[in-house]
Amino acid sequence: MHRQFAIRSNVTAVTELAAKLRVACADFGLDEDAASDLELAVVEAATNIIVHGYGGADGGTLEVGVRRDAGEVQVELTDAGAPIPPGALENAELPDFDDDVSAIPTSGRGLALIKASVDAWRYLPSAGRNRLILIKRG
Amino acid sequence: MKAPVLTAERHDEVAVLSVLAPRRDSAAAPRFRAEATQATGDARRVVLDLALVEFVDSTGLGALIGLMKSVAPTGVFVLMGAGRQVMKLLSATKLDRVFNIEPDLSQALSRARR
Numbered sequence: 074m075h076r077q078f079a080i081r082s083n084v085t086a087v088t089e090l091a092a093k094l095r096v097a098c099a100d101f102g103l104d105e106d107a108a109s110d111l112e113l114a115v116v117e118a119a120t121n122i123i124v125h126g127y128g129g130a131d132g133g134t135l136e137v138g139v140r141r142d143a144g145e146v147q148v149e150l151t152d153a154g155a156p157i158p159p160g161a162l163e164n165a166e167l168p169d170f171d172d173d174v175s176a177i178p179t180s181g182r183g184l185a186l187i188k189a190s191v192d193a194w195r196y197l198p199s200a201g202r203n204r205l206i207l208i209k210r211g
Numbered sequence: 212m213k214a215p216v217l218t219a220e221r222h223d224e225v226a227v228l229s230v231l232a233p234r235r236d237s238a239a240a241p242r243f244r245a246e247a248t249q250a251t252g253d254a255r256r257v258v259l260d261l262a263l264v265e266f267v268d269s270t271g272l273g274a275l276i277g278l279m280k281s282v283a284p285t286g287v288f289v290l291m292g293a294g295r296q297v298m299k300l301l302s303a304t305k306l307d308r309v310f311n312i313e314p315d316l317s318q319a320l321s322r323a324r325r
Contacts, residue, residue, distance in 0.1 A: 084236075085238045087236060087237060088236065088238055091234075091236075091266070106295075109266075109295070109296050109299075110299075113266075113268060116236060116237075116266075117268060120236070120237045120268065120269075120270065124237070167303070167304055170305075170309075172308065174280055174284070174309055175280060175284065177276055178276075179273035179274075179276045179277045180269070180270075180273045182269040182272065182304060183268075186268075186269055186300075186303070186304075189303055
């Protein structure tokens with residue numbers, strides 16, 4: 074089972090992508106908790122690609138494939154923007170903080186949340202075509 | 212003019228902001244920030260009702276943190292009605308340690324008045 078979508082590089086299109094992903098996950102029989110985790114990972118990844126990869130410019134395209142395999146759902150995001158800087162995804166961590174409220178960062182969690190929300194991921198950047206593969210078991 | 216993303220009411224000295232839109236993501240965050248800042252005004256006891264919110268991403272979370280940071284130094288900020296996805300996000304980011312989180316309005320109001 075496979076679905077393919079494409080959205081333009083605008084953050085308002087991410088909402089539409091999330092809705093299509095939820096339908097696909099339900100049709101593929103992925104349980105709600107796993108689907109919700111995968112939705113967060115895909116929304117964070119798509120937002121990152123649009124805001125950083127395409128620099129917020131509305132002329133790019135983000136292709137999204139959703140595939141049901143035995144025991145897992147795999148989402149592949151393909152874009153033609155600037156790749157994620159080497160090591161940024163590998164080394165991304167959720168910020169730690171003590172209980173000093175004023176020191177809690179309001180941003181910088183996106184890449185770490187992608188990794189925290191899926192069971193496996195692979196990032197394959199290449200000239201003009203970056204592929205991010207996100208795998209959720211279930 | 213787009214429909215507002217939140218409503219605000221006063222329960223004595225406590226401002227209760229109810230988020231009306233189901234998604235707090237990157238597309239929605241700027242309007243949320245603007246409306247929440249305006250609705251909070253100079254209130255030092257603020258409850259944010261998330262009962263209608265189904266999905267929050269890291270940008271939406273940043274907006275919640277920003278609102279909390281603007282109130283917390285001299286006041287009390289309380290989240291109420293957070294659903295399963297929001298609670299999971301708060302827990303994954305360890306922010307459940309710093310937000311005041313209550314299940315319903317009466318408990319949120321009594322926390323805000325403390």
